[in-house]
Amino acid sequence: MASIPPSIPQNATRVLVVDDEPGLRQVLHIAFHRQGYEVVVAPGARAAIEAIRQNPQPFPLVLTDLVMPDGSGIEVLTAAKARSNATEVIVMTAHSTVESALDAMRHGAYDFVTKPFSPAELTALAAKALEKSSIVAENQRLRAQLERLDLPSREPLGTSAAMQRIAELIAKIAPTRTTVLLTGESGTGKERVARAIHDQSDRAARPFLVVNCGALPEALMESELFGHEKGSFTGAGARSMGLFREADGGTLLLDEIGELPAALQVKLLRVLQERKVRPVGAAAEIAVDVRVLAATNRDVEAEVRQGRFRQDLYYRLNVIRIELPPLRERPGDISRLAERFLRRFAAELGKDVRGLTTDAVRALDAYSFPGNVRELENMMERAVALAGGPTIGLGDLPSAVAGLSASPAPLLAQLPPEGCALDEVIGEVERRLILQALERTGGVRKAAAKLLGVSFRSLRYRLAKHALAADGEGDDDPEGGSRRESSPPGALE
Numbered sequence: 001m002a003s004i005p006p007s008i009p010q011n012a013t014r015v016l017v018v019d020d021e022p023g024l025r026q027v028l029h030i031a032f033h034r035q036g037y038e039v040v041v042a043p044g045a046r047a048a049i050e051a052i053r054q055n056p057q058p059f060p061l062v063l064t065d066l067v068m069p070d071g072s073g074i075e076v077l078t079a080a081k082a083r084s085n086a087t088e089v090i091v092m093t094a095h096s097t098v099e100s101a102l103d104a105m106r107h108g109a110y111d112f113v114t115k116p117f118s119p120a121e122l123t124a125l126a127a128k129a130l131e132k133s134s135i136v137a138e139n140q141r142l143r144a145q146l147e148r149l150d151l152p153s154r155e156p157l158g159t160s161a162a163m164q165r166i167a168e169l170i171a172k173i174a175p176t177r178t179t180v181l182l183t184g185e186s187g188t189g190k191e192r193v194a195r196a197i198h199d200q201s202d203r204a205a206r207p208f209l210v211v212n213c214g215a216l217p218e219a220l221m222e223s224e225l226f227g228h229e230k231g232s233f234t235g236a237g238a239r240s241m242g243l244f245r246e247a248d249g250g251t252l253l254l255d256e257i258g259e260l261p262a263a264l265q266v267k268l269l270r271v272l273q274e275r276k277v278r279p280v281g282a283a284a285e286i287a288v289d290v291r292v293l294a295a296t297n298r299d300v301e302a303e304v305r306q307g308r309f310r311q312d313l314y315y316r317l318n319v320i321r322i323e324l325p326p327l328r329e330r331p332g333d334i335s336r337l338a339e340r341f342l343r344r345f346a347a348e349l350g351k352d353v354r355g356l357t358t359d360a361v362r363a364l365d366a367y368s369f370p371g372n373v374r375e376l377e378n379m380m381e382r383a384v385a386l387a388g389g390p391t392i393g394l395g396d397l398p399s400a401v402a403g404l405s406a407s408p409a410p411l412l413a414q415l416p417p418e419g420c421a422l423d424e425v426i427g428e429v430e431r432r433l434i435l436q437a438l439e440r441t442g443g444v445r446k447a448a449a450k451l452l453g454v455s456f457r458s459l460r461y462r463l464a465k466h467a468l469a470a471d472g473e474g475d476d477d478p479e480g481g482s483r484r485e486s487s488p489p490g491a492l493e
């Protein structure tokens with residue numbers, strides 16, 4: 001086990017010395033202690049890795065032998081880097097072949113020294129490595145602070161019951177490492193939810209990276225994800241880390257996961273199981289500590305049934321499922337989000353726009369938003385840019401939306417001079433009343449049916465007619481109808 005000397009100042013810089021030779025450990029302990037460092041010594045690779053993982057704070061500096069009876073210095077180096085990118089590692093080697101030194105450098109060592117060396121030589125090198133470590137740590141701290149100052153993902157996701165349930169689920173799962181599958185139509189906020197999970201986790205100070213799995217051909221995608229060695233394939237220039245290693249300690253969102261080529265699905269599954277990546281052209285695997293989130297707007301279950309998506313990978317990703325409802329099924333969120341976007345764009349564009357007219361709100365509420373929140377956001381940006389006065393009116397909205405301003409209530413009682421399409425009007429009234437009832441009952445269809453004065457069977461028929469699905473919890477379906485949930489059975493809720 002690593003031993004921690006008792007009499008050292010609380011705030012001294014902690015250095016981990018790893019060597020199987022007791023004599024060298026002692027010499028380095030004395031040399032570094034004299035320089036005011038707190039020294040932790042480990043007699044082998046296993047004890048060192050244990051100390052790296054258990055120490056309350058990451059060590060800023062690790063000095064490690066390369067070849068030890070119970071493991072290699074590269075393993076110590078990998079464990080140290082996995083714990084914190086700000087840890088610098090100096091490798092001490094008696095086996096100074098160009099090969100082993102280069103290998104250590106490839107794995108991110110700060111430098112290496114060849115035995116025998118003088119303690120003064122090593123303490124001088126250590127001081128430089130520590131300088132670098134403190135700069136990296138400071139940058140990480142500042143980046144985290146900056147992100148917290150302006151974190152749109154900390155704004156509430158929405159006031160609808162559905163979004164509040166999702167916010168509660170995020171708060172529950174954020175501190176865990178569980179894989180999450182985010183599904184929902186394009187623009188519903190899957191990436192935003194992924195960002196919120198990251199920001200609310202203890203990985204918030206580490207990177208949050210997003211990759212579109214369908215954006216590149218298979219060979220390039222493999223290197224994008226897992227990295228490559230220099231010249232490992234035609235066109236492979238300098239060595240690349242790959243997104244998994246760049247996101248080390250943080251979160252990686254695999255967007256459009258349904259488009260991941262079949263061969264990479266197998267490799268991804270292995271990475272998720274082993275928590276190690278093998279860069280293209282590399283002989284060895286490298287440990288990574290990344291939380292993986294995946295998103296898709298495809299029907300993944302159908303893709304699995306049709307053999308286009310591996311079932312084992314699907315199960316591995318679908319540990320927790322968050323299904324983002326379309327904006328049109330979240331009445332209440334539309335006007336709140338519209339107001340929020342309006343304030344943001346007014347500030348950004350330096351315009352004195354303060355709100356929406358009642359007609360404009362009514363038109364937005366009646367619109368179906370095929371592009372979901374993204375469409376609303378773009379619409380508000382355009383409206384604020386065009387606005388001639390302090391409020392957004394119908395004239396500032398696209399004609400497809402402005403045309404929906406007439407509220408269904410007067411339509412029920414009053415036939416417009418130009419006549420109307422009766423079935424459409426009635427259908428729209430029905431759709432909106434059903435949505436409101438579901439909203440009020442938290443998605444419980446039996447209660448919604450009661451509120452609407454219809455039988456459960458009749459409500460179910462109408463839901464199907466309007467292609468609506470209730471997403472509430474505790475829907476006590478007396479007729480055994482199917483229920484769509486915001487998370488699958490077994491999900492952490």
Ligand SMILES: Nc1ncnc2c1ncn2[C@@H]1O[C@H](COP(=O)(O)OP(=O)(O)OP(=O)(O)O)[C@@H](O)[C@H]1O
Nearest residue numbers: 157158185186187188189190191192297373374377
């Ligand atoms: N609840 C929300 N509050 C504020 N803005 C939101 C919300 N949900 C989504 N947005 C905004 O809408 C836009 C689209 O969201 P996002 O990219 O997360 O959707 P997506 O489901 O990942 O889309 P795609 O499937 O096309 O990748 C973004 O600009 C995002 O900031």
